[in-house]
Each structure stands twice: as C-alpha cells, then as structure tokens.
Amino acid sequence: MVNIFNYIEKDSIIHKMTGASKLACLLLWTFAAMITFNTPFLIFLSLLALFLFPLSKIKISEVKFMFILLMSFMVVNGLLIYLFSPEHGCSLYGTRHLLFTIIGRYTITWEQLFYQLNVMLKYTATVPLILVFISSTNPSELACSLNKIGFSYSIAYSFSLAMRYIPDTINEFMDISKSQQARGIEMSKKEKLINRIKSAALIVLPLILTSIERIDRITNAMELRKFGCGKKRTWILERKFNFLDYFALALGILFICYSLYYNISNGSRYFNPFI
Numbered sequence: 369m370v371n372i373f374n375y376i377e378k379d380s381i382i383h384k385m386t387g388a389s390k391l392a393c394l395l396l397w398t399f400a401a402m403i404t405f406n407t408p409f410l411i412f413l414s415l416l417a418l419f420l421f422p423l424s425k426i427k428i429s430e431v432k433f434m435f436i437l438l439m440s441f442m443v444v445n446g447l448l449i450y451l452f453s454p455e456h457g458c459s460l461y462g463t464r465h466l467l468f469t470i471i472g473r474y475t476i477t478w479e480q481l482f483y484q485l486n487v488m489l490k491y492t493a494t495v496p497l498i499l500v501f502i503s504s505t506n507p508s509e510l511a512c513s514l515n516k517i518g519f520s521y522s523i524a525y526s527f528s529l530a531m532r533y534i535p536d537t538i539n540e541f542m543d544i545s546k547s548q549q550a551r552g553i554e555m556s557k558k559e560k561l562i563n564r565i566k567s568a569a570l571i572v573l574p575l576i577l578t579s580i581e582r583i584d585r586i587t588n589a590m591e592l593r594k595f596g597c598g599k600k601r602t603w604i605l606e607r608k609f610n611f612l613d614y615f616a617l618a619l620g621i622l623f624i625c626y627s628l629y630y631n632i633s634n635g636s637r638y639f640n641p642f643i
Contacts, residue, residue, distance in 0.1 A: 374503065375504075375505065375506050376426055376431075376504070377506075378424065378426060378504070379425070380423065380425040381423060381612060382423060382504045383424065383504050384610070385612045385613050386608075386613050387506065387510030387511075387512070387513040387514070388510070388514055388613075389513070389609065389612075389613035389614075389617055390501050390504070391501070391505075391510065391513075391514070392616075392617055392620060393617060393620040394498065394501050394620075396617075396621060397494070397619075397620050398494045398497070398498075399627075400623035401494050401623075402490060402494075403627055403631065403637065404627045404637050405483075405486045405637050405639055406627070406634075406637075407482075407485070407639045407641075409626070410489035410493050411489060413493035413494075414489055414492040417492065417494065417496040417497045418492075420496060420497060420500045421500065424503070424504050426499075426500060426503050426504065430503070431499045431502075431503055435499060438498075438499075439491075442491040442492075445487070445491075446484055446487060446488060449487065450474075450484065454474045454475060454480060455473075455477060455479075455480055456480065457477060457482060458480065460479070460483060460638060461482070461483070461638065461640050461642050461643075462642075463479060463642040463643065464477055465477055465478040478642070479642060482642075486639075507527075507532050509607065510527065510528060510531070511527060511528035512524070512607070513607070515601075521600070521601050522595075529586070536582070537579060540575060540578055540579070541575055544571045544574050544575055545571055548571060
C-alpha cells in the first residue's frame, strides 16, 4: 500500500502532542522559514526538521513515496528558477562572481548557486516537518483540537474528513488498478507510456463512482446522527494541552520572532556573504 497522508501510530513524544499544537507549530515554523533567506538559520531549521524523524520514531522508508515526490518537486522547482532567471542571485546580492558560461545567457555564478542553495534549504527546513505532522497526527484528534481552540466543529470535522479521504482514494485507485490488471489490462512498466496512460484513464470512472458512493454513505450517516444541529459536540479523542504542546508553540513563536527580528535588524531578508 502506498503511504500518502496516512497516520502512522507510534509511541513517541511527537505523537503525545495534540494536533492543534503541532499544526500551529508547523504554520509558525514554515512561515519563519519562508520569510527569510538567513542561510545559517535555514540550515539550523533543516537539521532540526530532520531530527524530528527519529524523535517521532517514523522511518523515512515509511513515507518514502511522499518524500521522493516532494524532493522531486524541489529539484524541478530549482531547475525552473535557473531556466527562467539564471542570474537572479546576482541582482539580489548586488555582485557577480562568474564561474563559467554554459551557453548564451546561461551562466554559473556564485551568487546564483548561493541563492539556489537558500531556496532548497527552505524546502528541507519544512518538508520533513510536514511529513512528520501528517504521519503523527490522528485526523479525529486534530479535528477535536481545532474545535477546542475556536474553530467551528463543522470546519474541524471537514478538515478531518479531507485528511482521511485522500489516502482512502489513493488506496481505492490501487485496488481498482490491480483489478484491471487481473482482467488483462497491462499497466506495468513493460507497457509503453501512452498505453499505460490510456489504461489509467479507464480507472477514473469507477474511481469517481466509488467516491460518490462513499460520500453518500458518509453524508447519510452524518444526517442520521443530526450532525450540525447543535452548537457544540463531544469528542472521543479529546485531550488537554500538556507541557510538550506549550513547548512546541513557544518554539514556533521563537522561530517567527527571530526571523522577523533578523529581517528588520539586517535591513534585508538576505544573508549576503559577498559584501
């Protein structure tokens, strides 16, 4: 089974935190990494984000598909940045140290390499954190936590359903794919790409029908339980904030405050080693 947006149950410090505190820390952490180009700070966040894997007892192999997908997006994004603006780093840092010219306007400069490094660091500082959050957060517990901090329980429950629906849809796609292959429709790597795309298109209709059926079942079940009639509701997985939750919130606030302080005191978002 391909692990996409799936909760992985472990006995770890990260799993003992409430979903709301993890979500708040994720948002603060990500915002702190995105608003600055402070290279030492981004390196620190990247190393700390990678440390979250052993801390949460989640193995990279357990989220390998999503990890490879996000890392591939990072590499493609870096290539596109260079293709469209091969000397953007020079305009940002105000200097130009040429290493060599590839062809035409495509040159390799220290400034561009340093800028591309910072962009990649932004991803490495946030991608592991996102994977750990998704894998260590029970959707039902997250919905309860969101409702607890002020969100409407309808919105919180919708968020929970969305987190559950994505992996269910992926698993349904894989099941239908195996059924089609059992009927003789070739979808392996042995087949040509265009034929595999055509075969995959045959899965779309049954996937849509099963998705509509699942939505209808969930809607009927919610209506039978009078979901949305009251202003409040009870939660099975309700948990109180503990020391770890307050620590995570304090850490996120500390990161965003430092990032803002650096940008203001430095007079720029960019750490510039060329001046």
